[in-house]
Amino acid sequence: MSCVQYDQNISKYCKYCICILTLKYVTVLIKQMESPPVASKLGQEEIIYLDWNNAFDILEKAYRSGLFVLVIGPKGTGKTTLVRRFASQMKKELDSVNFSLRTRESHLVGSRTLNKGEINFVEGVLVKSMRSGTLLYLDELNAAEADVLLRLDEALDDRRQLVLKEAEGQVVKAADDWFVIATINPLSHVGTKELPPQLLSRFPVRMRLDYPPEDIELDIVNRHVKIDDSKIRDIKHAIQLAKSLREAAAVEELYYSPSIRETIAFAKMLNTGLSGRQTAEIVYANTYDQWGQVEYQKVMDMITSIFGDS
Numbered sequence: 001m002s003c004v005q006y007d008q009n010i011s012k013y014c015k016y017c018i019c020i021l022t023l024k025y026v027t028v029l030i031k032q033m034e035s036p037p038v039a040s041k042l043g044q045e046e047i048i049y050l051d052w053n054n055a056f057d058i059l060e061k062a063y064r065s066g067l068f069v070l071v072i073g074p075k076g077t078g079k080t081t082l083v084r085r086f087a088s089q090m091k092k093e094l095d096s097v098n099f100s101l102r103t104r105e106s107h108l109v110g111s112r113t114l115n116k117g118e119i120n121f122v123e124g125v126l127v128k129s130m131r132s133g134t135l136l137y138l139d140e141l142n143a144a145e146a147d148v149l150l151r152l153d154e155a156l157d158d159r160r161q162l163v164l165k166e167a168e169g170q171v172v173k174a175a176d177d178w179f180v181i182a183t184i185n186p187l188s189h190v191g192t193k194e195l196p197p198q199l200l201s202r203f204p205v206r207m208r209l210d211y212p213p214e215d216i217e218l219d220i221v222n223r224h225v226k227i228d229d230s231k232i233r234d235i236k237h238a239i240q241l242a243k244s245l246r247e248a249a250a251v252e253e254l255y256y257s258p259s260i261r262e263t264i265a266f267a268k269m270l271n272t273g274l275s276g277r278q279t280a281e282i283v284y285a286n287t288y289d290q291w292g293q294v295e296y297q298k299v300m301d302m303i304t305s306i307f308g309d310s
């Protein structure tokens, strides 16, 4: 083979390689465009929720009918998780307000701010949610002050609008798919007040969410924590203890009612190698010590009768 021929072959071979490499590069680029960036994958975090009492179906029906929902139930019965799961499944953006005595009207509606010598109105979460038709989650609504509730009432009535006296009387109209779910804790909870009847009537779909039956609670824990067969007995005991503590708290024999969150924590701590009794003391009994020795001892006695004394 002559040198010239050899050179021509090399050059053909190079062109062939460049072609293949370019093709590969384009394929990788297309693949990258198809798969979303890591951030948005993180945003789609899976929310674990076992719909044991068909709450999801009622929420969906209320949403389709344009009726706002009030969820009533003690802390830790899964109210927030239910709403987060609902929003994610319905592909609705979620805006949340967690009410307390410190929640101000300006937090909901917005406030004027001074920026580089100019006064601007910065919209609050209620206004933003109405305009963009998100799911507005009003958590522990009965912890809010009367003036805050009054402002909400204006937005929630049939006109679904808000007059911004803070911004030259601008009228904010809610988007058609705007949806609101509120939760209230039972009145026995510290810091809770009765909702004014007219505000109550803005939420005509009322759902009760209570602690689930024992077998369902076990199923819920199972979805959060991998449970080894050897641990099932202790977890069933913890659920039984939680149930007794909740019953005692309901009749004001004890100050505190443990939530499902505690049962999940129990299972996690048990997995670290602690005994059932030790874990029960850490997760349950020690909480009651803040109300004195008598309260703590009552719970320790319950632990002994359920878990035994070693």
Ligand SMILES: Nc1ncnc2c1ncn2[C@@H]1O[C@H](COP(=O)(O)OP(=O)(O)O)[C@@H](O)[C@H]1O
Binding pocket: 048, 049, 050, 051, 052, 073, 074, 075, 076, 077, 078, 079, 080, 081, 082, 220, 223, 259, 260, 261, 264
């Ligand atoms: N039905 C359920 N399915 C899965 N997890 C649940 C369920 N109910 C409660 N949980 C878990 O229990 C804990 C407390 O729930 P949360 O939604 O915060 O209750 P609440 O808002 O009523 O106080 C969370 O860790 C949640 O994941």
Ligand SMILES: [Mg+2]
Binding pocket: 076, 079, 080, 081, 139
């Ligand atoms: Mg909550």
